[in-house]
Amino acid sequence: MSLTLYDTMARTKRPFVPADPRRVTMYVCGPTVYNYSHIGNFRPVVVFDVLFRLLRRLYGEGAVLYAANVTDVDDKINAKASEEGVPIKTITDRYLAAYNGDAEALGALLPTAQPRATETMDAIVAMIGRLVHNAAAYAAEGHVLFDTQAYGDYGKLSGRPLDEMIAGARVEVAPYKRHPADFVLWKPSKPGEPVWESPWGPGRPGWHIECSAMIEQELGLPIDIHGGGIDLVFPHHENELAQGLCAGHADGARQDEGQGHAAYAHYWLHNGFLNMADEKMSKSLGNVALAHDLLKQQPGEVIRWALLAAHYRQPLAWTDDALAQARNALDHLYGVLGRARHIDAGGSGALLEDQLEPLLDDVNTPAAMYLLKKLATELDTAVRKADPNASALKQDLMALAEVMGFLQADPRVWFQGSADADLTSRIDALIAARDAARVAKDWAEADRIRAELTALNVEVMDGPAGATWRIALASKNGEQA
């Protein structure tokens, strides 16, 4: 059983072979913490969480190192801090906590490392120093710039040869740049902004260098997998790659087979965008939906399902209907689990190859979800027929669900939704009374009680083992259940 991943550099799917199966490394570009992140920002969080879980399943929990950075030095952070009249740490701590809270609600495991730029400053300065020493960077007017001419393969990842980019460049070129494509490694801080010491004068790092330094510090180069949104391919990842290689830590400049390229990351993975009405969701377009707000209206698992409903490289349209369908699918699965609650899943939880297969094929979550639903239907049938296979089916279902980060809640709790303990016991009493009326064939009373439950927004589902209930779906126009 082997994993295949689509590598942006090779522009094709390649079998995944870690440099060291006892130490598999993955790095994903994380948030700039100056505000709440929108739901599109969480697509890579959820997608790479599935890959993280899958890798842990394949190589062992302790064998996978997953680092996701936190950019806590940035113009927007400075602006927010001065607006509120507080230190930047107040801002970054606040929004990092919110981000991690939202990620957790979406069922994402915490990465094994979450380095912050402010805590990586020594490594950043050291790496810039090596770039200058290697003549791959130069200081000019208080800035240090990466010399793109020093790296012959610049543009290879994104498929943009340097000369073409100059032709299409629309940006005004700063006078201190030797070449228009050169990018900032270090720059002076403006008055009042946070500042760090460096051999080139006080200032702060550019964005790209932070990721390379963190990777080197947290994971060591080269890494197995580097992930992020498709928009980061250029310039961010192109620049990371260039500076990372020229800083000379890739000892022996290992050549990747078939890539003809010294290694920085052996596999580059990029997720497609989440779109709002056919357009990219972005703050500048003003069409954002904050994960923080969505999580107040829907269980995180519903949002997670909707985020994984399309293959990670495909664009994903974000609509109310997608959320409703996600809710529907999960209700179905939890319904099956509720009916199978007396079945002991037992066993080792080992996954058979054919169950993991969709995920092994470039993390094909829609195909895996289809399998999840199929297993659930089989389990439901087996439970109804008292088939002894039910235990094995439940085990298979739960094992696949765990790798995908689904179905970890108790079915009863899932359907209770927003009901508190008080309401829950009241509903349970009504259900019991109605069951009694039904046994007595007092249909009028049974229907009266059902009407009462409906008024409480509770749906009743009769079954052989007695009635179960759930809080009804929020209506489509977004009302709270």
Added chain:
RNA sequence: GGCCUGAUGGCGGAGUGGUUACGCAGCGGACUGCAAAUCCGUGCACCCGAGUUCGAUUCUCGGUCAGGCCUCCA
């Protein structure tokens, strides 16, 4: 202007050189005191043109449309 993706039924969404998964919605049936839930069955699609091929939705080329990147945007 340059570069890069994508185009599958009413909607969502996989996949394939030769009967096009599946979900939702629709329709029919089973079950049910009635409903709901569940189960079974069923109708509906591969952007256009050319090429390669015995055969193309799948491969190649061209076109159209849509989206993205070229601005420290997941």
